[in-house]
Amino acid sequence: xxxxxxxIVSAEENIWSGRGTMVFAPGIMGExxxxxxxxxxxxxxxxxxxxxxxxxxxxxxxxxxGGILEIQPDIVTVLSDTxxxxxxxxxxxxxxxxxxxxxxxxxxxxxxDYARAKAELIQIAAQLRSIEKIKELRRR
Amino acid sequence: MAGAKEIRTQIKSIQNTRKITKAMEMVAASKMRRAxxxxxxxxxxxxxxxxxxxxxxxxxxxxKHPYLIDRDIKxxxxxxxxxxxxxxxxxxxxxxxxxxxxxxxxxxxxVGVDVAIIGSKGLAFFKRFNANIISEATHLGDAPQLExxxxxxxxxxxxxxxxxxxxxxxxxxxxxxxMTQSPQSVQLIPAENIADEERQHHWDYIYEPxxxxxxxxxxxxxxxxxxxxxxxxxxxCEQSARMVxxxxxxxxxxxxxxxxxxxxxxxxxxxxxxxxxEIVAGxxxx
Numbered sequence: 001x002x003x004x005x006x007x008i009v010s011a012e013e014n015i016w017s018g019r020g021t022m023v024f025a026p027g028i029m030g031e032x033x034x035x036x037x038x039x040x041x042x043x044x045x046x047x048x049x050x051x052x053x054x055x056x057x058x059x060x061x062x063x064x065x066g067g068i069l070e071i072q073p074d075i076v077t078v079l080s081d082t083x084x085x086x087x088x089x090x091x092x093x094x095x096x097x098x099x100x101x102x103x104x105x106x107x108x109x110x111x112x113d114y115a116r117a118k119a120e121l122i123q124i125a126a127q128l129r130s131i132e133k134i135k136e137l138r139r140r
Numbered sequence: 141m142a143g144a145k146e147i148r149t150q151i152k153s154i155q156n157t158r159k160i161t162k163a164m165e166m167v168a169a170s171k172m173r174r175a176x177x178x179x180x181x182x183x184x185x186x187x188x189x190x191x192x193x194x195x196x197x198x199x200x201x202x203x204k205h206p207y208l209i210d211r212d213i214k215x216x217x218x219x220x221x222x223x224x225x226x227x228x229x230x231x232x233x234x235x236x237x238x239x240x241x242x243x244x245x246x247x248x249x250x251v252g253v254d255v256a257i258i259g260s261k262g263l264a265f266f267k268r269f270n271a272n273i274i275s276e277a278t279h280l281g282d283a284p285q286l287e288x289x290x291x292x293x294x295x296x297x298x299x300x301x302x303x304x305x306x307x308x309x310x311x312x313x314x315x316x317x318x319m320t321q322s323p324q325s326v327q328l329i330p331a332e333n334i335a336d337e338e339r340q341h342h343w344d345y346i347y348e349p350x351x352x353x354x355x356x357x358x359x360x361x362x363x364x365x366x367x368x369x370x371x372x373x374x375x376x377c378e379q380s381a382r383m384v385x386x387x388x389x390x391x392x393x394x395x396x397x398x399x400x401x402x403x404x405x406x407x408x409x410x411x412x413x414x415x416x417x418e419i420v421a422g423x424x425x426x
Contacts, residue, residue: 007184007188009184009185009188010185011182011185011186011286011361011364011365011368012178012181012182012185012285012286012368013181014181014184014185027348028348028349029348029349039346040343040344040345040346041345041346041347041348042192042196042345042346042347042348042354042358043347043348043349043354044348044349044353044354044357068189068192068354068357068358068361070188070192070345071345077188077192079185079188079189079192079361081361082285082286082287083285083286083287085290090290090291090294091294093290093291093294094275094290094291094292094294094295094298095291096291097256097275097276097277097291097292097294097295098274098275098291098295100275100276100278101256101257101273101274101275101276104263104267104273104276105267105273113269113270114240114243114244114247114269116268116269117240117268117269118240118244121233121236121237121240124233125233125237128230135392138395
């Protein structure tokens, strides 16, 4: 029986890879059933189950919280998200990250002080160098 | 016997310090193994999404994603990745120096710089120099999660889409091996590396629901995965740098103890000799 290579990955880990005779995935426009030699297709995924029918007739289930599905005739790739990623949820997180930065930057001037930053870095580098020197001297 | 007691207390205290640094070294060594694993785990996704993004960039002609367009540079963005905790040698300082060098070059050209910070050390550093920090993500712990950094990245991507910045870089440590980490700055947007690759195939995908939405999402995920990869890599660097630093500290403590013991023994011997000669002199006088 014809099989297709299946890879399910997320940004943080490799979830599953192997071969299957049929793959089912929750596409954003509706459930997709993918058989070997499917035409190239790419779609967003909804949160839901990805099912893979393996060669030995078993079925593997994976819950995914959305992502992207890429189909080529001989390979199906599920690029799974690690968490539910709604657009407004992302936006909320962005606003939060921005707010935290603003809080941290309160009552500070607006111009970046390159000269001072460089001076301090040079000082630290000099300190490190002198520590190295002391170490060398001790070794003798 | 002057100082003998003080020297002993000092030896004791250094011995305690050595115990702590030794423990930290071992903790860092075991954390490093896991951090390296996480770095490896991030690779398949990064490679996959890169190949998809590359293919899209080449295949689709009627919709060109803004991340692939090179614009005139008026302002740039930097995402600086650092650690949350110290005691890891020059790891953070090296990245800051690298980033600062790049930033001051832009500054000399009259290009403004916006900064997004990942990690508390970076926040503390850039805050002191009044950098224009527009977003931050700190306290990620030993297992950084993509979810925690998307906010900070999203702010930068939004700024690019709104035309506030025209280029985006990420500065972080590159993990070469356990002993070596090197600071690097990588350009994220425009994504030159995927736009320039040779076109290999002539077919195109069917896009669901439509090309723009899928391409947008893929490009965003691609950039996120690059930043996540940098964060995971930096975390592996942090642990290995800490391991090396703590090993050096343990060795140094051992050296110090050796020297002090020598001084202590000399002081002890001098004291005994002196006491003996006093007794002998006393006996002779009687």
